Amino acid sequence: MAKADFEVPELQEYTEVPKYVEGTMAHSSPYVAKPDHNTPLGFPGELVPDWHEKTLEAMGDLLGKYRSFQVYLDSCVKCGACTDKCHYYLGTSDPKNMPVARQDLLRKVYRRYFTFAGKYFPKLVGAADLTREVLDEWYSYFHQCSQCRRCSVFCPYGIDTAEISMAAREILDRIGYGQKYCNEIIAKVHKVGNNLGMPGPAIRDTLDGLEEDVLEETGVAVKYPLDVKGADILFVTPSADFFAEPHIDGLIGYGKVLHECGVSWTFSTKASEAGNFGMFIGSYENMRRVSMRIREAAIDLGVKRIVFGECGHAWRVAYAFLNTLAGPWDFLDPNYPVPQHICEFTWDAIQQGKLKFDKSANDDKVLTFHDSCNVARATRMGDKPGGQFEIPRNVIKAVCNNYVDMEADTIKERTFCCGGGGGLLTDDLMELRVKGIVPRMNALNNVVQEHGVTHMAAICAICKSQFTKVIPYYGFEMDQIVSVHQLVSNAILLTGQGESDDDSDEDDE
Amino acid sequence: MSFLTVVYAVLFYLATAVLVVGVGRKIYVFAKAPAPLKIPTTPAPTTQTGVIMRMFREVVFFESLFKGAKWTWLFGWVFHMGLFLVLLRHARYFQDPVFFPIELIQPFGIYAGFAMVAGLAGLFGRRLLVDRVRYISAPSDYLMLVLLGLIGLSGLMMTFVVHTDIIAVKQFFRGLMTLSLSELPADPILLVHLMLVALLMIIFPISKLLHAPGIFFSPTRNQVDNPREQRHLAEWAKRFEQQ
Numbered sequence: 147m148a149k150a151d152f153e154v155p156e157l158q159e160y161t162e163v164p165k166y167v168e169g170t171m172a173h174s175s176p177y178v179a180k181p182d183h184n185t186p187l188g189f190p191g192e193l194v195p196d197w198h199e200k201t202l203e204a205m206g207d208l209l210g211k212y213r214s215f216q217v218y219l220d221s222c223v224k225c226g227a228c229t230d231k232c233h234y235y236l237g238t239s240d241p242k243n244m245p246v247a248r249q250d251l252l253r254k255v256y257r258r259y260f261t262f263a264g265k266y267f268p269k270l271v272g273a274a275d276l277t278r279e280v281l282d283e284w285y286s287y288f289h290q291c292s293q294c295r296r297c298s299v300f301c302p303y304g305i306d307t308a309e310i311s312m313a314a315r316e317i318l319d320r321i322g323y324g325q326k327y328c329n330e331i332i333a334k335v336h337k338v339g340n341n342l343g344m345p346g347p348a349i350r351d352t353l354d355g356l357e358e359d360v361l362e363e364t365g366v367a368v369k370y371p372l373d374v375k376g377a378d379i380l381f382v383t384p385s386a387d388f389f390a391e392p393h394i395d396g397l398i399g400y401g402k403v404l405h406e407c408g409v410s411w412t413f414s415t416k417a418s419e420a421g422n423f424g425m426f427i428g429s430y431e432n433m434r435r436v437s438m439r440i441r442e443a444a445i446d447l448g449v450k451r452i453v454f455g456e457c458g459h460a461w462r463v464a465y466a467f468l469n470t471l472a473g474p475w476d477f478l479d480p481n482y483p484v485p486q487h488i489c490e491f492t493w494d495a496i497q498q499g500k501l502k503f504d505k506s507a508n509d510d511k512v513l514t515f516h517d518s519c520n521v522a523r524a525t526r527m528g529d530k531p532g533g534q535f536e537i538p539r540n541v542i543k544a545v546c547n548n549y550v551d552m553e554a555d556t557i558k559e560r561t562f563c564c565g566g567g568g569g570l571l572t573d574d575l576m577e578l579r580v581k582g583i584v585p586r587m588n589a590l591n592n593v594v595q596e597h598g599v600t601h602m603a604a605i606c607a608i609c610k611s612q613f614t615k616v617i618p619y620y621g622f623e624m625d626q627i628v629s630v631h632q633l634v635s636n637a638i639l640l641t642g643q644g645e646s647d648d649d650s651d652e653d654d655e
Numbered sequence: 656m657s658f659l660t661v662v663y664a665v666l667f668y669l670a671t672a673v674l675v676v677g678v679g680r681k682i683y684v685f686a687k688a689p690a691p692l693k694i695p696t697t698p699a700p701t702t703q704t705g706v707i708m709r710m711f712r713e714v715v716f717f718e719s720l721f722k723g724a725k726w727t728w729l730f731g732w733v734f735h736m737g738l739f740l741v742l743l744r745h746a747r748y749f750q751d752p753v754f755f756p757i758e759l760i761q762p763f764g765i766y767a768g769f770a771m772v773a774g775l776a777g778l779f780g781r782r783l784l785v786d787r788v789r790y791i792s793a794p795s796d797y798l799m800l801v802l803l804g805l806i807g808l809s810g811l812m813m814t815f816v817v818h819t820d821i822i823a824v825k826q827f828f829r830g831l832m833t834l835s836l837s838e839l840p841a842d843p844i845l846l847v848h849l850m851l852v853a854l855l856m857i858i859f860p861i862s863k864l865l866h867a868p869g870i871f872f873s874p875t876r877n878q879v880d881n882p883r884e885q886r887h888l889a890e891w892a893k894r895f896e897q898q
């Protein structure tokens with residue numbers, strides 16, 4: 147088990163709703179961004195002296211630009227339906243992690259300066275002055291929201307705390323009080339093209355290594371092309387897929403599927419990142435700038451289609467925003483959705499009988515699937531609502547014999563966040579990550595105990611990173627987390643695979 | 656004309672003006688703010704008809720709340736349906752002749768009054784007893800329930816305990832509508848009832864009662880899930896395209 151300097155919660159059979167305990171997470175606050183991180187994003191380097199005025203100005207600006215922000219600040223009736231829905235509340239018992247209480251941190255200031263009742267009767271309606279303490283509290287608690295939208299499912303008006311968190315972070319950024327983790331990463335994307343700051347040659351190196359590995363393993367020369375002009379498909383994937391476990395095993399799987407379908411495809415150095423942290427900080431402009439790299443890469447390479455690899459928030463930006471931010475895509479092949487998810491691609495190919503599998507290759511595992519919040523509650527796959535739940539499961543079931551779902555209240559639209567989404571996947575928020583994972587761990591533990599589940603598959607780079615790092619705190623092994631296309635990769639039978647195996651066997655003799 | 660009648664007449668003109676102008680202004684603000692990105696909570700309908708169905712289920716059945724909190728749903732739904740029937744029943748004070756469907760619901764309207772008050776009591780209890788809901792409540796949240804409860808109770812009092820001259824009340828309100836004042840009965844309970852209703856109308860546009868228009872403008876509920884098919888560019892975001 148990993149060590150911690152805070153108490154790691156005990157797993158329970160069912161996630162119980164705790165009585166609130168004030169202030170348990172008041173100390174949790176990520177590192178503040180430095181000028182080098184802020185200025186490339188167009189924000190002031192550090193907290194501006196006139197932050198009070200600038201904060202209200204930014205709030206007023208966002209109220210006019212985002213209907214969600216305006217309507218949600220006005221409409222909450224404090225019914226309390228959301229109070230027990232957030233994994234961070236369930237894991238920390240801190241009442242300010244109840245979605246409505248999180249919103250209220252901002253709403254009380256909105257009321258004070260922007261509404262009649264708050265201006266004249268602040269005590270009555272819970273309005274409060276904007277002070278430095280309030281600002282710090284925003285910084286702390288709006289970085290304890292993974293923008294997972296679970297609360298929005300149960301709210302009678304669909305109030306989405308993620309929207310409030312994004313707006314809060316945008317306001318904080320505009321006064322020079324941004325978060326280091328997100329802003330540093332976005333600055334890297336603007337400069338190099340991916341979150342990790344991996345230059346093109348390093349990517350090519352990795353891909354060469356993978357080609358050799360796959361050739362050795364299967365005897366088939368599967369290519370992992372980079373920056374190939376005139377390829378049909380631009381493949382955009384989170385940069386973690388290029389190096390981390392189990393992400394890279396998923397990437398091997400994408401290549402095998404694309405190879406077997408006989409399509410021409412390529413990665414791009416310029417668009418070597420599917421992720422888009424611009425969303426986490428609520429910055430339309432930064433999100434757009436990051437998205438435009440994909441458009442530029444598609445034009446430069448002359449591709450006809452765009453396919454995305456496994457990543458949750460990336461798929462949200464891709465599916466729900468890319469057309470708006472970086473479209474129109476009229477220069478691409480209109481016969482395919484832009485963009486497509488690799489799971490949609492693989493499932494289509496399976497249905498058309500293009501892929502052959504030996505499912506027994508995954509017989510050493512009993513699987514379950516973690517629905518990533520952004521995929522589950524902010525996107526779709528295929529043409530029917532809910533395809534985002536069915537298609538990944540269909541793919542898993544096509545390549546594995548043993549599959550069990552976790553409890554219904556913890557999957558699909560009700561899925562619990564991994565605890566590390568929304569720009570919180572950083573070591574300075576370790577306590578939050580370990581506690582926020584509790585509802586998911588309880589559900590996993592149940593199927594492990596009752597159904598002998600050995601592995602949990604996910605289609606999100608952040609989920610995979612969070613899980614591999616944090617599940618050891620609860621006595622699980624990091625390799626119990628797998629990529630969906632890792633399972634595909636294990637089971638797929640490439641054309642010529644058997645024959646070349648024989649060949650190489652003969653060679654060996 | 657008694658002084659009292661004049662005061663109440665002015666009060667109701669004022670309250671109506673505040674309600675109409677206030678809510679109208681707020682609806683304008685909601686409508687004018689663009690939703691620059693597609694953010695429906697998925698799975699979401701892929702057609703406009705589907706969105707109308709979703710909104711219908713939210714407004715009439717409180718679908719999401721049902722998923723989220725069964726007791727709150729029960730109390731809340733009973734209260735709102737009660738309120739809705741009671742409001743319809745009150746239409747008879749403003750119509751002459753009374754519209755047939757309104758006649759029809761009169762008997763149900765009476766029970767609806769009890770349902771409404773019972774629902775409010777349940778909501779109040781929950782607010783007081785559940786630690787999490789108590790934590791998020793401001794004084795105004797309790798007072799709103801008290802206000803509605805008192806309106807309901809004073810109304811029920813008049814139906815069952817101390818009757819008032821409802822013909823005269825009707826003449827008063829018809830008079831307000833036709834700009835020809837007629838005398839309002841000076842029964843204390845009626846005066847309290849009407850005073851509280853006017854207060855409710857006045858605070859409507861500056862309180863959480865804005866949830867009623869708000870729900871129709873909630874992007875997570877009213878958007879069609881078709882972002883890959885259609886761009887969704889806001890006016891203010893267009894300037895980036897020109898760069």
Ligand code: HEM
Pocket residue numbers: 223224225302713714715717720727728730731732734735778779782796799800803855864866867868870
């Ligand atoms: C489109 C019409 C409306 C819809 C869809 C609607 C829906 C809801 C829902 C779902 C709730 C949360 C559940 C609950 O606490 O009851 C709620 C709360 C509430 N509604 Fe409405 N409502 C509407 C109109 C009204 C009107 C006209 C009033 C009063 C004049 C009203 C007064 C309240 C109050 C006071 C609460 C808070 C209850 C509490 O404190 O727990 N609503 N509404």
Ligand code: SF4
Pocket residue numbers: 231232233234243244245248290291292293294295296297298306307308311563
């Ligand atoms: S979006 Fe998710 S993390 Fe944020 S408040 Fe809602 S449930 Fe909690």
Ligand code: SF4
Pocket residue numbers: 221222223224225226227228229245246300301302303304305
């Ligand atoms: S569920 Fe919605 S309306 Fe109810 S308290 Fe939470 S945010 Fe407010």
